[in-house]
Amino acid sequence: xxxxxxxxxxxxxxxxxxxxxxxxxxxxxxxxxxxxxxxxxxxxxxxxxxxxxxxxxxxxxxxxxxxxxxxxxxxxxxxxxxxxxxxxxxxxxxxxxxxxxxxxxxxxxxxxxxxxxxxxxxxxxxxxxxxxxxxxxxxxxxxxxxxxxxxxxxxxxxxxxxxxxxxxxxxxxxxxxxxxxxxxxxxxxxxxxxxxxxxxxxxxxxxxxxxxxxxxxxxxxxxxxxxxxxxxxxxxxxxxxxxxxxxxxxxxxxxxxxxxxxxxxxxxxxxxxxxxxxxxxxxxxxxxxxxxxxxxxxxxxxxxxxxxxxxxxxxxxxxxxxxxxxxxxxxxxxxxxxxxxxxxxxxxxxxxxxxxxxx
Ligand SMILES: C[S@@+](CC[C@H](N)C(=O)[O-])C[C@H]1O[C@@H](n2cnc3c(N)ncnc32)[C@H](O)[C@@H]1O
Numbered sequence: 001x002x003x004x005x006x007x008x009x010x011x012x013x014x015x016x017x018x019x020x021x022x023x024x025x026x027x028x029x030x031x032x033x034x035x036x037x038x039x040x041x042x043x044x045x046x047x048x049x050x051x052x053x054x055x056x057x058x059x060x061x062x063x064x065x066x067x068x069x070x071x072x073x074x075x076x077x078x079x080x081x082x083x084x085x086x087x088x089x090x091x092x093x094x095x096x097x098x099x100x101x102x103x104x105x106x107x108x109x110x111x112x113x114x115x116x117x118x119x120x121x122x123x124x125x126x127x128x129x130x131x132x133x134x135x136x137x138x139x140x141x142x143x144x145x146x147x148x149x150x151x152x153x154x155x156x157x158x159x160x161x162x163x164x165x166x167x168x169x170x171x172x173x174x175x176x177x178x179x180x181x182x183x184x185x186x187x188x189x190x191x192x193x194x195x196x197x198x199x200x201x202x203x204x205x206x207x208x209x210x211x212x213x214x215x216x217x218x219x220x221x222x223x224x225x226x227x228x229x230x231x232x233x234x235x236x237x238x239x240x241x242x243x244x245x246x247x248x249x250x251x252x253x254x255x256x257x258x259x260x261x262x263x264x265x266x267x268x269x270x271x272x273x274x275x276x277x278x279x280x281x282x283x284x285x286x287x288x289x290x291x292x293x294x295x296x297x298x299x300x301x302x303x304x305x306x307x308x309x310x311x312x313x314x315x316x317x318x319x320x321x322x323x324x325x326x327x328x329x330x331x332x333x334x335x336x337x338x339x340x341x342x343x344x345x346x347x348x349x350x351x352x353x354x355x356x357x358x359x
Pocket of ligand 1: 105106107138139140141142143144145161162163164167188189190206207208209232238
């Protein structure tokens with residue numbers, strides 16, 4: 001059968017066949033959770049033909065005796081992560097490859113949100129000419145944003161921070177490998193450990209884009225080591241906390257940039273964007289949007305059908321540029337919110353109250 005014919009057959013997988021394939025994958029995943037594999041401390045699998053696990057001697061040391069036991073799906077995860085660590089991530093806009101440690105979030109696609117950020121940074125100047133600009137890369141992951149800022153704003157003082165300990169370990173090692181002294185790294189849950197470093201001229205956050213499923217919120221893992229595994233969905237309190245606390249650590253003319261996307265809304269996983277909540281406490285300077293290019297990687301692996309058929313609208317990435325509100329604006333926002341909740345009558349002349357809210 002020619003390649004073309006195979007491609008044609010594959011692209012017409014019926015809904016029933018697709019469901020069978022999904023079920024087969026689910027069963028395989030389930031089986032992999034129940035299968036255990038012995039691994040030598042040197043990283044060799046006690047299973048013929050299996051890959052050596054490079055992370056094992058790094059994590060456990062070669063000298064200690066006796067094999068370890070891993071679940072089969074952990075072996076797969078460790079092997080995939082090790083390949084990325086060894087070969088490195090090649091971002092076209094960075095001058096060197098990144099080598100993320102196991103359990104650290106990164107993505108090679110989409111990258112359009114990084115392009116939005118790059119364009120924004122090219123025109124950014126800290127408001128005070130006497131300062132070089134203090135930048136916080138919140139939720140640094142592999143450190144990609146810190147390295148981008150460092151390239152475009154070489155004078156900036158950059159702090160990379162994440163609540164995930166693996167990310168802190170990973171970026172620290174990356175800085176030593178690349179011999180970059182100007183970036184510092186600190187573990188923190190949002191701004192909890194960062195008050196001494198504040199105020200910042202610029203805070204950049206590329207947060208998780210998808211809300212945590214309700215069953216996980218109920219069995220909360222927040223602040224525990226389980227974040228390493230589940231850290232890429234946002235818990236309900238993440239954005240309310242961010243928007244309530246950020247003004248405390250921003251310079252008066254500082255910016256908070258949030259890289260977000262309509263992904264969760266497109267997939268029916270969220271009704272509204274949590275970014276809207278930022279308007280209560282912050283001033284919205286601008287929102288920039290950019291459509292995500294459909295690449296072959298975005299298509300379903302088995303059926304090669306364009307996954308966007310299931311999207312409600314076109315997937316776009318977003319750059320939300322917030323600034324601090326002055327007290328008067330906060331007062332007006334509060335009046336508007338109370339009017340919306342209890343009816344405008346309560347205030348009589350609503351405009352009068354808005355205009356005078358901060359006097
Ligand atoms: C989508 S990843 C982005 C990683 C990286 N900045 C990038 O652009 O590839 C979100 C990151 O935010 C971190 N994170 C999530 N909640 C956080 C919190 N409350 N405080 C600090 N970091 C958080 C996660 O551990 C993860 O590394």
